[in-house]
Amino acid sequence: MQIGIFSVSDITTDPTTGHTPSENERIKASVAIAKKAEEVGLDVYAIGEHHNEPFFSSSPTTTLGYIAAQTERILLSTATTLITTNDPVKIAEDFAMLQHLADGRVDLMMGRGNTGPVYPWFGKDIRQGVDLAVENYALLRQLWTEDVVNWQGKFRTPLQGFTSTPRPLDGIAPFVWHGSIRTPEIAEQAAYYGDGFFHNHIFWNIEHTKRMVDLYRRRFEHHGHGPADTAIVGLGGQFFMRRNSQDAVNEFRPYFDVAPVYGHGPSMEDFTAQTPLTVGSPQQVLERYLSYSDEVGHYQRQLFLIDHAGLPLKTVLEQLDLLGEILPELRKGYAAGRPAHIPEAPTHASLVEKAR
């Protein structure tokens, strides 16, 4: 089981102090957070890709390359990489570069992006989002697996005798996850290729998330990649912990109440009941997240969103310390009752081994 964190890279005013971090502050904070994640023993650090305010992360491979140089062990990933508006040639090359620099500690998650205005900035049309995801990803795979590519499609200029450089490390493409909240075609895409499927989950109830995951598992088996329970599943989640549950509630409420993503809507109590957001003691977080494998089956990756809603860096780092403290219990809980045939999420090492 891989346990880690993911960031959407929002720049949000801290409602308790009125301080709005600068882009530079937040960008540097993301590096500090990634290093801390490794220090407390987490397995994955992932960052999103956005091209609109209030987000800073337009260039994940730059950030991840910088983090790779300052870490030893943690796996670097994205949440998500836009397979719709990016040229698949550039994705192939950027992530192969990162793979080499990070000695294979890289995978990535494909997403379509749900902000309509972003598409035309890159010459694309959101109404073709699914078609773009299908065609671009098929090309991306080809670029990674074939040294010389001849290709023609609908959305970019044809390629003749093209070789994307560098070639993937050890000739092995990074493992790919596909993230989707409610688009069955994307679950189907992940299943078709035998790739991982990640459900962001953070705004959804577990019943909905379970349906998407079930669909992916069913189709994974249908496409001949193995039994449904061996499909590679990841879930998102978010928490705010303090040793004393009431302290967590009191401290997080002002952030929740005005946060761009949650605020001015449901009460924190309703939202925590309906979504994986857990505000409370470490024990509560532990129990809540372990319960999700009862719902979606034994899964491979749990990522938490913790640097959001204007929380100051100091608080985020404290959250990581607390997560580090429950990490052994979390691992033990996820391992409990896990049949031996359930695979771990593929890594560079395991994929190299498999290719032998």
Added chain:
Amino acid sequence: MSHLVVITAGMGSPSSSRLLGDRLADATLTALGAAGQQAPEVRVLELRDLAVELATYYTSHVPSTKLQEAFDLVGTASGVIAVSPVLNAGVNGLFKLFFDLLDEGVLKGRPVVLAATGGTARHSLAIDQAMLPLFFYLKATVAPTAVFAATEDWGSAEAGLVRRIEQAGAELAELVTTRPATDYADEFANVPDFASLLGN
């Protein structure tokens, strides 16, 4: 036949919209009985009870369990009776909010009677101008008779409102008998095979 659902956006409790919805449901049951059909269960969705959850879903995209149950109730109904008060020449915001948030396809082919209430008969065009386009867009099977009840209708000695209710009820009864809707299957039901996606 499964259930009939009365969707009312009346603001008060009780409201004249609820009253009209109940009368329409009774008229439908009477007509079904006269045709020898078994009486389906009648379920009522008072949208005022869902007001906060609708607003929350609208802005945060989190459907509450209660809201999901309401949507499911509509998606599995044999027939729908939709009643809104008329405000400023249209349906009220609560009514619009509910149908904005209903997945496209839930009402497709589903028999619906439209009804509205207002202070005077001069508001009655709201049914034609606001409700009909909405339900046509949602591809509902709309009964030919819509019912508008003005304040004066409720106390009128003339039988105009009663007659219209009976007429609309009879039409809905016929539609649910002869053109039964299938349960709404959501986006998970028909996933295209990836090979066909690649072929696009």
